[in-house]
Every structure is written in C-alpha cells, then in structure tokens.
Amino acid sequence: MASCTGVAALLSGRFELADLTMIYLLGSVGTAIVFGRGAAIFASILSVAAFNYFFVPPRFSFEVEDAQYIVTFGVMLTVSVVTGTLTARLREQLAQARFRERRTAALYRLSHELVSRSMPAEVLEVAVGRIGDVLNARIAVVQPDDTAHATVLAGDPAIVQPRAESAAAQRAFETGQIAGLEHVGGAGVLHMPLEAGIHRYGVMSVEPIAGPWSAERFQLFRVLVSQTALALERCRLADEVHAARNVADTERLRNALLSSVSHDLRTPLATITGAATSLRDGTAQLADATRRDLADMIAEEAQRLNRLIGNILDMTRLESGMLRIRRDWHSLEELVGAALVRLEATLGARPVLLDLQPDLPLVSIDGVLFEQVLTNLIENAHKYSADGLPIEIHAAITRRALRLEVADHGPGLPPGEETRVFEKFHRGSNTRAVTGAGLGLAICQGIVEAHGGTISAANRDDGGAAFTVRLPLEGEPPIVEQERSASAAAGPS
Amino acid sequence: MTEEENHAHSAVILVVDDELAIRRFLRAGLESQGYTLVEAGTGQDAVTQMAMRSPQLVLLDLGLPDIDGFEVVRRIREWSQVPIIVLSARDKDGDKIHALDAGADDYVTKPFSMGELLARMRVAFRRQSREDAGDEDGVAEFGEVRLDFARRRVTLAGEEVKLTPIEYRLFTALARRPGRVLTHEQLLREVWGPAHTRQHHYLRVYMAQLRQKLEHVPGRPRFLLTEPGVGYRLRES
Numbered sequence: 001m002a003s004c005t006g007v008a009a010l011l012s013g014r015f016e017l018a019d020l021t022m023i024y025l026l027g028s029v030g031t032a033i034v035f036g037r038g039a040a041i042f043a044s045i046l047s048v049a050a051f052n053y054f055f056v057p058p059r060f061s062f063e064v065e066d067a068q069y070i071v072t073f074g075v076m077l078t079v080s081v082v083t084g085t086l087t088a089r090l091r092e093q094l095a096q097a098r099f100r101e102r103r104t105a106a107l108y109r110l111s112h113e114l115v116s117r118s119m120p121a122e123v124l125e126v127a128v129g130r131i132g133d134v135l136n137a138r139i140a141v142v143q144p145d146d147t148a149h150a151t152v153l154a155g156d157p158a159i160v161q162p163r164a165e166s167a168a169a170q171r172a173f174e175t176g177q178i179a180g181l182e183h184v185g186g187a188g189v190l191h192m193p194l195e196a197g198i199h200r201y202g203v204m205s206v207e208p209i210a211g212p213w214s215a216e217r218f219q220l221f222r223v224l225v226s227q228t229a230l231a232l233e234r235c236r237l238a239d240e241v242h243a244a245r246n247v248a249d250t251e252r253l254r255n256a257l258l259s260s261v262s263h264d265l266r267t268p269l270a271t272i273t274g275a276a277t278s279l280r281d282g283t284a285q286l287a288d289a290t291r292r293d294l295a296d297m298i299a300e301e302a303q304r305l306n307r308l309i310g311n312i313l314d315m316t317r318l319e320s321g322m323l324r325i326r327r328d329w330h331s332l333e334e335l336v337g338a339a340l341v342r343l344e345a346t347l348g349a350r351p352v353l354l355d356l357q358p359d360l361p362l363v364s365i366d367g368v369l370f371e372q373v374l375t376n377l378i379e380n381a382h383k384y385s386a387d388g389l390p391i392e393i394h395a396a397i398t399r400r401a402l403r404l405e406v407a408d409h410g411p412g413l414p415p416g417e418e419t420r421v422f423e424k425f426h427r428g429s430n431t432r433a434v435t436g437a438g439l440g441l442a443i444c445q446g447i448v449e450a451h452g453g454t455i456s457a458a459n460r461d462d463g464g465a466a467f468t469v470r471l472p473l474e475g476e477p478p479i480v481e482q483e484r485s486a487s488a489a490a491g492p493s
Numbered sequence: 494m495t496e497e498e499n500h501a502h503s504a505v506i507l508v509v510d511d512e513l514a515i516r517r518f519l520r521a522g523l524e525s526q527g528y529t530l531v532e533a534g535t536g537q538d539a540v541t542q543m544a545m546r547s548p549q550l551v552l553l554d555l556g557l558p559d560i561d562g563f564e565v566v567r568r569i570r571e572w573s574q575v576p577i578i579v580l581s582a583r584d585k586d587g588d589k590i591h592a593l594d595a596g597a598d599d600y601v602t603k604p605f606s607m608g609e610l611l612a613r614m615r616v617a618f619r620r621q622s623r624e625d626a627g628d629e630d631g632v633a634e635f636g637e638v639r640l641d642f643a644r645r646r647v648t649l650a651g652e653e654v655k656l657t658p659i660e661y662r663l664f665t666a667l668a669r670r671p672g673r674v675l676t677h678e679q680l681l682r683e684v685w686g687p688a689h690t691r692q693h694h695y696l697r698v699y700m701a702q703l704r705q706k707l708e709h710v711p712g713r714p715r716f717l718l719t720e721p722g723v724g725y726r727l728r729e730s
Binding site for chain 1: 586604606657658659692693694695697698699700701704710711712713714718719720721722
C-alpha cells in the first residue's frame with residue numbers, strides 16, 4: 001500500500017484524482033493474488049483510507065472538503081473488494097487445481113513404484129520414502145503386538161518412541177480407526193491402520209515436518225495409505241498362490257518320486273537277487289556261459305542302481321539349494337573331453353563329431369558340475385538314437401554368451417515335449433528299452449540355471465534332437481603369460 | 494614271470510575299511526588273485542598293522558570311524574613310501590584331493606569293479622618297482638607318443654614335437670607317474686613352483702596346448718586325461 005501511495009504521489013501532479021484510484025485498485029488485486037481474500041479486503045479499506053489521507057484535499061488529513069468524494073470512496077471500496085475477492089477465489093481454485101495435480105502425480109508415482117515390488121519390506125520402504133516426500137513428513141510403519149512393544153517395520157522409529165504415540169498406534173491397530181484425529185488442523189502424529197480386505201498389516205504413523213494437517217494433506221494421506229495397504233495385500237496374495245503351488249508341486253513330486261523310486265530300485269534289485277541266488281544255489285548245474293551271464297547282470301544292474309541313487313542325490317541337493325557353484329576358469333574343450341572319456345565304455349564305437357570353435361576362451365563355470373551336464377546330455381543323445389548314428393557337439397561364443405549344443409540323429413522329440421523333457425521323472429513317450437529315472441535332463445537344467453544360463457530342446461531340421469545350453473559370459477578370463485620363446489623346445493640341455 | 498606278477502603272488506595288502514561287507518568282498522577278490530590280506534577297521538588299527546605287517550600296498554577307505562583317512566595317509570607317509578590307493582565315496586572330491594595331496598597314489602570311487610581296482614593296483618606296483626630300480630631316465634610311450642627322458646625329446650609317430658619348457662615340464666611330471674592321478678596342486682607346485690598352487694587355470698591353458706600337440710583329437714583325448722575336480726592323469730597305453 002505504501003508503494004501504491006508512492007507511485008500515486010509521483011503521478012499526482014499530472015493525473016486526475018480518479019486515475020489515482022486505479023493505482024490503488026491494482027494494488028488490491030495484486031494483494032489478492034499474493035495473499036488471498038482477507039488480505040485483499042483489508043488492502044481495499046487501507047487503500048481508501050490512504051487515498052483520502054494523502055490525495056483528497058485537504059491533503060494529509062482524513063477530512064473531506066467535497067461530499068462528492070464520499071461517493072468516490074464508496075465506489076472505490078466496492079470495486080476494490082469485489083475485484084479482490086474474485087481474484088482471490090481464482091487464486092484458490094488455481095491452488096486447488098495444482099494440489100489435485102500434485103496429488104494425482106504423487107499417487108501415480110507411488111502406485112507405479114509399488115507395482116514392481118513383490119516383498120512387503122520393499123513395499124514399505126518405497127511407501128515410507130514417497131509418502132514422506134509428498135506430505136513433507138516423517139513416517140514410521142509399526143506393527144503393534146500384544147506386549148505393547150510395537151515393532152517398527154520401516155521408517156523413523158523416533159515417531160512412536162513416546163509412550164503416548166505407541167499407545168495411539170496400538171489403538172489404531174486394534175480398532176482399525178485413525179488415531180490422533182484431534183491433530184487435523186494442527187500439527188501432531190496421525191496413526192492410520194494399513195488395512196485391505198480383512199487383513200490389517202500395521203499402522204502408518206505420520207508426523208508433519210512443517211505446516212499443519214490441512215484438509216487436503218489429510219485426504220492425500222488417507223489415499224496414499226490405502227494404496228500402500230493394497231500393495232501389501234497384493235504381496236500377501238502372491239505369496240499365498242506361490243505357497244499353494246509349491247505344496248502342489250511337492251505333492252506331485254513326492255508321488256512321482258515314490259512310484260519312480262519303488263519301480264526303479266526294485267527292478268534292478270529283483271534282477272540282482274535272482275541272479276545272485278541262482279549262482280549260489282545252482283552252481284553244479286550251471287554252464288560256464290550262464291554263470292558268466294548272471295554275473296554280468298548283477299554288475300550291470302548294480303551300476304544302474306548306483307546311477308539312479310546318484311541322480312536322486314544330485315536332484316535333492318539342487319532342489320534344496322545345498323549345491324554350491326564353485327566357479328573357476330575352465331576350458332570347454334577339456335570338459336567335453338572329460339565327459340567323452342567318462343562315457344568311453346558306454347559310447348563304444350559310436351562316432352562323435354566335435355565342432356568346437358577354435359581358441360574358445362576359458363569360461364567361468366563349475367567344472368565338475370558342467371562336466372556332469374555334458375555327460376548327461378551326451379548319454380541322453382546316446383540313449384535316444386540308434387547305435388552307429390553320430391552324436392554332434394557344437395560350441396561357440398556369440399554375443400557375450402557361450403552356446404553349446406549336443407545333438408543326435410535319432411527320431412527326435414515328439415511334438416510338444418520340448419519343455420516337458422526337463423521335468424523331473426519325465427521319460428520320453430517313445431521310450432522303449434531306455435532306462436533311467438528321468439532325472440538326467442532335470443539335473444542339467446538345475447545346474448545350468450544355477451549358473452544363470454538356459455537350456456532348451458528342439459528338433460533339428462534334418463532329424464534328431466538338439467539340446468542347447470546358453471550361458472552368459474561374465475568377467476574377463478585371466479591372462480596366462482605365454483613363454484617368451486615357444487620354440488625354445490625341450491632339446492638337450 | 495614278470496616283476497609285476499611276482500608282486501601279485503606274494504604281496505601283502507592292508508585293507509582299511511570299517512564296512513565288514515567291503516572287506517569281505519575284497520578278501521574274496523584279492524585272495525583269488527594270490528594276494529595276502531591284512532584287515533583293519535579303524536585308522537588307529539591301520540597304523541598299527543602298518544608297522545607290524547609292513548604290507549606292500551594299502552587300500553584305504555576315507556570314511557573311518559576314528560581318524561580322518563587323509564590323516565592316516567599323512568602318518569604312513571612319515572616313514573613309508575608304500576603305495577596307497579584310496580577307496581572313496583562319490584562326491585567326496587575334497588577328501589579325495591586331501592588324501593592325494595597328503596601322498597596317496599590313486600583313488601577308486603565306490604562302487605568299483607574288481608577289474609578296475611586290480612588295474613590301479615598294478616599301476617601302483619609298477620610305480621613302486623620303477624622307483625626301487627631308480628630308472629628315471631628311460632623312455633615312456635603312450636600310443637604314438639614317445640618321450641625320451643635322457644635326450645629330452647618328444648616324438649609323435651616318429652616326428653619330433655617341439656614343446657615349450659613349461660609344456661615339457663608338465664608332460665614329464667605326468668609321464669613319470671603314468672596311470673596315476675596328480676592333483677592340480679601337485680602339478681602346479683612341480684611345474685610352476687609353490688607360489689602358484691592356486692592358479693588352476695594355468696594348467697587348463699597348458700594342458701590344452703599339450704593336447705593340441707600330442708593328441709589326434711584334443712577334444713577327445715586318449716592319454717592326457719582330466720579327472721574333473723581332482724587333477725590330471727596320463728593314461729598308459
């Protein structure tokens with residue numbers, strides 16, 4: 001108002017008094033924009049007073065010479081109050097729109113961030129951070145229990161440190177009602193239960209850092225809390241579904257295991273018992289060839305039992321997470337070689353086509369486990385293709401990944417079996433004399449996945465099945481210094 | 494009668510295993526081959542029998558009820574160079590390596606066939622008789638590969654193969670104990686020195702180079718074999 005008076009004083013020589021009233025009007029509109037309605041009305045009254053005092057003759061007195069000015073004052077006051085009020089209302093609406101926009105944005109951001117969290121702890125962490133920012137408040141999420149010792153799940157434990165506040169949180173949790181409502185309009189801690197469906201997950205206690213609990217802030221708080229509660233509900237439901245599926249899986253697995261184990265263990269045991277008792281009881285009558293045959297059967301069936309037990313142990317170890325991956329830098333060629341040597345007797349004269357990219361770098365894997373993957377895949381190719389047909393092994397590095405393929409020239413996989421072959425206790429539907437518990441490929445998958453890789457099965461264009469392992473390559477292989485002179489050979493020294 | 498068969502017809506074998514059934518079938522299998530058996534059910538018993546009977550070979554199970562198998566190896570190695578073959582359960586790589594590093598000659602994984610065990614025993618006896626005779630400077634042959642220790646020459650099908658000094662040291666380390674498994678640590682210590690016993694990848698690189706030079710199909714070796722998780726073995730032809 002002082003500046004209006006100043007400006008008006010400067011201009012008073014050159015302009016009519018009526019024009020000076022306009023300057024005061026401008027002042028009250030400005031006040032309305034900046035300070036709101038009350039201030040605008042106050043400014044209008046002050047304007048009239050200042051105009052009267054400074055400009056209306058006699059100047060520097062509240063006396064009025066001409067009655068005409070009384071009318072001027074009346075009009076000036078009315079116009080000033082009306083424009084001020086209108087402007088202030090506009091300002092309020094603008095502020096409300098801004099607030100709504102901010103609230104929508106905050107809600108959107110919160111729900112967007114909550115959607116990607118699957119653990120309750122993560123949900124709470126995100127919620128505490130976001131809501132704290134939006135409301136400009138300190139937040140704690142507490143879970144009261146019977147002992148009146150509230151557990152702070154997230155946020156700032158200091159909020160519920162005072163006995164009164166932890167009691168209020170407890171009350172909110174028990175009743176499902178907001179505690180601390182008397183603080184709305186003032187500044188104090190509000191406790192709102194995190195509730196969705198029939199479940200109450202805890203209480204969110206919020207203490208504003210600055211400013212009171214305005215109606216808008218309170219509304220926003222309620223909405224954000226129910227968002228958080230919904231996210232917690234989603235986590236719980238997902239967990240329940242997962243647990244239910246696990247139970248079903250375990251049940252199915254146990255049944256499969258029992259039927260498989262009882263069949264697979266009993267068959268070789270029956271053979272062994274039969275052959276051994278024949279040898280014991282019928283020594284005199286048995287021809288040498290028969291005796292030899294019986295002994296072979298015992299040895300073979302025992303071997304089969306040994307493999308089966310080994311597989312079941314491996315699978316159990318993989319599933320229980322007891323299997324530790326011990327990575328070191330390995331040569332793939334060496335592991336392929338080790339697998340082929342291990343299977344020498346099994347493969348016999350079957351041709352093996354090796355197509356390993358020359359100069360394959362060392363790869364960081366668990367050598368023992370990976371040799372087992374290779375052994376299982378090669379053995380599988382051997383079992384499912386007729387004798388004499390070649391087995392192919394390809395290995396190459398493409399796009400920062402190791403690609404390893406073991407392929408056979410057998411009948412291939414029946415349509416639709418491409419993923420089922422990796423299931424535990426699954427045996428090919430065209431299994432004829434093929435033995436095994438159906439664990440080999442499941443073990444391969446377990447080991448490859450523990451390495452962060454994938455394994456897949458497909459039929460080749462020219463017949464036969466192909467199993468492909470893809471492993472992301474991590475890190476740079478260590479450098480092994482070459483000797484200075486590769487030709488400084490082992491000549492006589 | 495060769496030296497080897499000579500052994501077979503007179504040798505005393507100490508079998509250390511707490512499982513009676515295992516000792517029983519070993520007795521049946523080995524006595525029919527002409528060996529004399531001494532049995533021990535505990536590690537303590539094994540050390541005592543060792544001193545009393547001085548066997549020519551020890552078959553040692555690692556899972557003994559009283560002391561660790563590799564501790565038995567260590568105690569025997571304090572005063573005897575008798576060949577020791579470890580009988581180990583599958584997936585006990587750590588114990589196996591421990592025992593080999595402590596000085597055991599070889600291992601067979603349970604269940605094993607009698608033929609497999611007898612083959613390993615023959616390798617161990619040969620090693621013993623070679624060491625007794627002190628002929629370190631002979632000639633070793635593996636298929637078409639021929640190693641002349643005295644002239645430091647390696648040939649493949651009659652053609653000389655140029656090996657780098659490290660390749661040569663690695664190859665001879667294996668060739669001096671043909672058929673016997675050498676752990677990563679033993680090879681690294683012998684070829685690169687005691688400071689490098691953790692650098693297993695050195696072995697992988699140099700074994701690959703050796704296979705490249707000496708094997709027909711490096712990806713399907715016939716002699717330079719890998720024992721996954723344990724070490725390497727040069728297979729006898």
